[in-house]
Amino acid sequence: MIGVISYLVFFTTVAAILSIAVLGLNLQWGNTGLFNGGVVASFGAGAYGTLILGGAPQESHFGGFGLAYPLALLGGMIFAGLLAWVVGVLTLRLRHDYLAIATFGVAVAFENVARNAIWLTGGAQGVRGFERPLRAELGDGFLYNLIFLVAVLIALWLVFLFLQRLTVSPFGRMLRAIREDETAARSLGKAPDRVRLTAFVTGSVIMGLSGGLYGTFYAFISPQDVLPILTFQIWAMLIVGGAGNNAGAIFGTFLIWGAWTFSGWALARFAPIEAQLYTGSIQFVLIGFVIVGMLLWRPQGLFPERLVVSQPGANRDKPQAEGLT
Amino acid sequence: MGQAVAEPILTTHALSKSFGALKAVDGVSLSIRKGSITGLIGPNGAGKSTLFNLVTGEIVPGEGRVELLGEDITTLSPDRRFAKGLGRTFQIPRPFKRMSVLENVMLAPLDQSGESLWGSVLGRRNMWRQEAAIRERALEILDFVTLGPLADHPAGKISGGQMKLLELARVLMGNPELILLDEPAAGVNPALTETLIEKIEELNRGGTTFLIIEHDMDFVMRHCDPVIALAEGRVVFEGSAVEAQANTVLLDAYLGAPLDA
Numbered sequence: 001m002i003g004v005i006s007y008l009v010f011f012t013t014v015a016a017i018l019s020i021a022v023l024g025l026n027l028q029w030g031n032t033g034l035f036n037g038g039v040v041a042s043f044g045a046g047a048y049g050t051l052i053l054g055g056a057p058q059e060s061h062f063g064g065f066g067l068a069y070p071l072a073l074l075g076g077m078i079f080a081g082l083l084a085w086v087v088g089v090l091t092l093r094l095r096h097d098y099l100a101i102a103t104f105g106v107a108v109a110f111e112n113v114a115r116n117a118i119w120l121t122g123g124a125q126g127v128r129g130f131e132r133p134l135r136a137e138l139g140d141g142f143l144y145n146l147i148f149l150v151a152v153l154i155a156l157w158l159v160f161l162f163l164q165r166l167t168v169s170p171f172g173r174m175l176r177a178i179r180e181d182e183t184a185a186r187s188l189g190k191a192p193d194r195v196r197l198t199a200f201v202t203g204s205v206i207m208g209l210s211g212g213l214y215g216t217f218y219a220f221i222s223p224q225d226v227l228p229i230l231t232f233q234i235w236a237m238l239i240v241g242g243a244g245n246n247a248g249a250i251f252g253t254f255l256i257w258g259a260w261t262f263s264g265w266a267l268a269r270f271a272p273i274e275a276q277l278y279t280g281s282i283q284f285v286l287i288g289f290v291i292v293g294m295l296l297w298r299p300q301g302l303f304p305e306r307l308v309v310s311q312p313g314a315n316r317d318k319p320q321a322e323g324l325t
Numbered sequence: 326m327g328q329a330v331a332e333p334i335l336t337t338h339a340l341s342k343s344f345g346a347l348k349a350v351d352g353v354s355l356s357i358r359k360g361s362i363t364g365l366i367g368p369n370g371a372g373k374s375t376l377f378n379l380v381t382g383e384i385v386p387g388e389g390r391v392e393l394l395g396e397d398i399t400t401l402s403p404d405r406r407f408a409k410g411l412g413r414t415f416q417i418p419r420p421f422k423r424m425s426v427l428e429n430v431m432l433a434p435l436d437q438s439g440e441s442l443w444g445s446v447l448g449r450r451n452m453w454r455q456e457a458a459i460r461e462r463a464l465e466i467l468d469f470v471t472l473g474p475l476a477d478h479p480a481g482k483i484s485g486g487q488m489k490l491l492e493l494a495r496v497l498m499g500n501p502e503l504i505l506l507d508e509p510a511a512g513v514n515p516a517l518t519e520t521l522i523e524k525i526e527e528l529n530r531g532g533t534t535f536l537i538i539e540h541d542m543d544f545v546m547r548h549c550d551p552v553i554a555l556a557e558g559r560v561v562f563e564g565s566a567v568e569a570q571a572n573t574v575l576l577d578a579y580l581g582a583p584l585d586a
Binding site (some may be wrong): 152165166169170171172173174176177180183184185186187189190191198202235242 | 328383402403404406407412413415416419420421422423424428431433436437438439440441442444445446449452456495499534583
């Protein structure tokens with residue numbers, strides 16, 4: 001029994017961490033229409049940044065600044081934001097497919113730097129020397145994982161709240177307008193380039209937070225954690241959940257992460273021995289099927305974006321309930 | 326020009342734009358009188374839309390300058406020009422289809438505190454107060470253009486003529502001095518055209534200047550004064566509507582058919 005609970009805690013922690021990244025992508029793609037094919041670069045920047053800043057000094061690679069954990073995590077987010085800002089300034093003039101290719105390239109470059117700049121990242125060995133915060137006080141056991149889960153859920157809730165507020169605000173309205181028709185938005189005094197950059201960087205900082213928490217959870221990050229497949233998984237989660245809908249994005253994450261985990265278990269358990277070597281590959285194929293299938297049959301996702309979310313005009317005389325909170 | 330001289334709101338100086346070998350706009354110098362409803366006519370391909378886009382900043386001129394109220398705006402982006410008091414509509418309406426009619430209009434005001442990332446998340450009290458005021462004004466303007474009852478409809482679901490009224494409503498939220506209308510009567514049923522004209526004239530009496538591209542000669546002759554005609558990228562006529570009507574060369578050569586007005 002404790003094994004099951006322990007596993008559920010583990011599962012929920014990872015799913016909640018990934019949900020944060022999916023929410024970041026939802027701001028970029030769902031609300032703003034930015035096709036970020038390099039989610040994993042922001043995620044990785046957050047993870048590497050956090051672990052390098054927060055770890056103990058190492059002989060083998062750069063860093064080990066031993067910063068207090070909140071500062072390290074913040075540093076990871078800032079690093080993800082700075083990277084996104086540079087990438088954004090260079091690529092956000094590109095449209096959909098080209099932006100996707102460019103950002104995908106950035107993510108591949110990121111992975112290669114992580115793998116080859118051994119002095120900086122520890123190379124394929126990953127970043128060592130990071131200790132999970134409060135480990136001395138809480139130990140390494142179930143209690144620690146439970147408390148960590150609570151912390152992650154609080155982070156997820158804060159990100160969700162932040163994005164919900166953003167969505168119903170004039171800022172969210174502006175994002176949707178720019179997504180729908182940039183020329184018209186510009187003719188009404190909005191500056192699409194600046195707004196898109198803001199949304200791109202903000203989404204990437206959120207992904208950086210997700211990566212930072214992920215690195216913290218495992219107290220380790222290596223190039224294996226920033227492979228392109230993660231970008232596709234995160235996209236699948238958003239597409240299945242429903243781009244433009246924050247609650248849907250979280251639901252999609254739990255669903256896809258559950259399906260991914262389950263398929264891995266089922267393949268290991270039931271697939272013929274000779275097929276088991278290919279378990280990972282089969283899962284990749286399944287993720288591809290899920291994305292293609294959803295796009296063909298239900299492109300709006302399980303929980304479609306709620307159109308016209310802010311400011312109904314019918315009850316003219318009533319103050320807006322939402323507006324008074 | 327046979328008009329009484331009034332302060333120009335918009336002037337262009339030797340404005341030119343080429344697309345490859347084609348000179349779409351060729352040295353156009355114009356002066357739009359403040360408080361007028363100026364009609365811009367000319368056959369297809371005359372350069373009307375290019376001139377519009379040069380004035381609104383959608384495209385950058387090869388040569389020449391654009392001035393709004395004496396200020397050089399040649400290098401300003403369209404959003405900055407809107408902030409300076411220059412509003413426009415599109416030949417084919419461009420509503421934000423998946424937003425409500427009301428949201429379309431509420432988007433337009435400048436300097437909304439909730440349009441900044443932090444203002445929208447942290448400065449909420451201020452933001453909602455502003456929103457309430459914007460919403461009220463948006464509903465007023467929607468009533469003015471007769472779209473009040475459609476406030477909650479998705480903007481993609483209203484008729485083409487209503488979309489043109491919606492575009493006018495959006496632009497009005499910015500309190501523009503000068504509004505450029507690109508074929509406001511095209512593809513609109515006559516009843517809505519009448520409404521639109523009424524609103525244009527009412528706004529004009531309130532001091533708003535209009536520059537209107539229109540193919541419907543009846544519309545131009547009845548409601549625009551003065552009239553400017555373009556052909557092959559150049560100004561070929563500039564004068565009052567009465568003069569334009571009397572100018573048989575203009576009518577025959579550039580408009581194809583004489584008027585039976």
